[in-house]
Amino acid sequence: MLSFWEQDAMLAADLIVIGGGLIGLQTALEYRSRRPHESIKVLERGLLPSGASSRNAGFACFGSLTEIIHDIDAIGLDATLLLVQRRREGLARMRRRLGDDAIAYEHAGGFELLTDAGLAALERLDEVNRALHPLFGAEVFSVDDAGLKASGFGPRARVLIRNPFEGQLHAGKMMRALAKLAGEQCIEIHTGIDVGGLEPGHGTVHVRTRSGMAFEAARVAICTNALAADLLPDSGIAPGRGQVLLTEPVPGLPWRGAHHIDQGFYYFRNVGDRVLLGGGRHLDFAGEATGELVTTAAIQSALERLLHEVILPGRNACITHRWAGIMGFSTGKQPIVRRIGQGMVLGFGCNGMGVALGADIAAETAGLLLQ
Numbered sequence: 297m298l299s300f301w302e303q304d305a306m307l308a309a310d311l312i313v314i315g316g317g318l319i320g321l322q323t324a325l326e327y328r329s330r331r332p333h334e335s336i337k338v339l340e341r342g343l344l345p346s347g348a349s350s351r352n353a354g355f356a357c358f359g360s361l362t363e364i365i366h367d368i369d370a371i372g373l374d375a376t377l378l379l380v381q382r383r384r385e386g387l388a389r390m391r392r393r394l395g396d397d398a399i400a401y402e403h404a405g406g407f408e409l410l411t412d413a414g415l416a417a418l419e420r421l422d423e424v425n426r427a428l429h430p431l432f433g434a435e436v437f438s439v440d441d442a443g444l445k446a447s448g449f450g451p452r453a454r455v456l457i458r459n460p461f462e463g464q465l466h467a468g469k470m471m472r473a474l475a476k477l478a479g480e481q482c483i484e485i486h487t488g489i490d491v492g493g494l495e496p497g498h499g500t501v502h503v504r505t506r507s508g509m510a511f512e513a514a515r516v517a518i519c520t521n522a523l524a525a526d527l528l529p530d531s532g533i534a535p536g537r538g539q540v541l542l543t544e545p546v547p548g549l550p551w552r553g554a555h556h557i558d559q560g561f562y563y564f565r566n567v568g569d570r571v572l573l574g575g576g577r578h579l580d581f582a583g584e585a586t587g588e589l590v591t592t593a594a595i596q597s598a599l600e601r602l603l604h605e606v607i608l609p610g611r612n613a614c615i616t617h618r619w620a621g622i623m624g625f626s627t628g629k630q631p632i633v634r635r636i637g638q639g640m641v642l643g644f645g646c647n648g649m650g651v652a653l654g655a656d657i658a659a660e661t662a663g664l665l666l667q
């Protein structure tokens with residue numbers, strides 16, 4: 297039972313954001329910059345963010361060569377270029393907002409290992425570079441023979457492609473910096489609040505929690521990513537689990553930077569001298585279409601094989617951490633920022649690449665809330 301004080305002063309706000317991931321927190325910050333005197337609450341189901349934002353690989357990336365080729369073929373050149381542009385602007389916006397030190401941003405470059413199956417991408421390298429030139433003013437992808445030679449990667453890595461515009465960051469520090477900034481800007485973050493339903497009223501949206509509490513606000517942003525369908529069954533967003541492992545420090549690790557393999561279905565990077573490796577969802581799409589935050593033996597073994605055969609052949613690095621996070625996927629890889637009822641806006645956009653894109657989606661979500 298709630299006290300009079302709680303009911304009188306702690307349940308209402310001008311804006312409620314549901315979901316405390318990187319889009320939810322940045323939506324709250326974007327709204328604050330437009331409405332300095334309104335009250336803003338973020339309701340997050342976990343005690344820490346419990347979706348993707350603090351469980352990802354920290355790639356600040358725009359798309360590898362094979363992924364961009366795939367996207368051009370699937371959604372067309374214009375839509376692909378727009379996504380690349382939005383990721384680039386989103387990353388710049390977040391770096392300006394938080395500062396590179398606070399998020400441990402390293403401009404170490406982005407890379408892609410082509411195996412036999414990916415070599416056909418080389419035939420379209422010039423076409424993709426020409427298409428991206430107006431956005432970057434320079435050649436984005438080039439073959440890095442010297443880098444491949446120095447890397448020590450196994451023989452399945454036939455070609456290394458380098459992209460000098462990408463970087464990597466520390467996902468935990470990014471979320472900590474966002475939460476700190478939110479606190480400084482009088483945005484209240486309430487954790488352990490699992491929202492179970494939304495009811496629009498006259499100028500007010502009632503936000504009901506699964507534990508039976510009722511908050512209310514004039515405006516509500518739904519930034520629950522993969523779990524959006526729990527609140528909005530027609531959202532068109534489905535969950536896809538991502539699994540990761542991390543090794544102990546590897547003395548003399550010969551490469552740095554954010555690497556992709558197989559259109560980004562596998563990805564690895566250095567974290568200091570450790571190797572973080574994730575992916576493998578394509579090995580069991582049906583089994584990984586889940587919101588359950590657990591790792592599985594089958595995907596973890598596939599990651600270990602890749603680690604030992606391709607990334608660190610002949611080295612015996614122990615695995616110290618394993619975890620899972622949940623991504624959200626929409627059809628056609630398109631962001632969804634949409635009014636879904638009076639005062640309510642859905643802000644979703646990441647399709648597994650939110651670190652760069654998230655700030656841009658958040659700005660659009662906040663803008664739509666105020667229209």
Ligand SMILES: Cc1cc2nc3c(=O)[nH]c(=O)nc-3n(C[C@H](O)[C@H](O)[C@H](O)COP(=O)(O)OP(=O)(O)OC[C@H]3O[C@@H](n4cnc5c(N)ncnc54)[C@H](O)[C@@H]3O)c2cc1C
Pocket residue numbers: 314315316317318319320339340341342344345346347348349350351352353354355356357489490491492519520521522523524526527537538539540574620621622623644645646647648649650651652653654
């Ligand atoms: C393993 C993995 C690796 C990844 N690697 C990268 C990468 O290297 N680079 C990159 O750009 N992107 C990466 N991503 C994707 C990126 O992390 C996401 O695109 C981004 O974090 C999405 O942010 P979000 O705020 O939309 O969602 P989330 O971070 O998922 O936030 C949604 C929040 O809503 C909360 N929530 C859900 N339902 C409710 C409810 N009913 N009530 C209250 N709260 C609720 C959840 O607990 C969650 O904290 C990766 C994702 C995973 C899982």
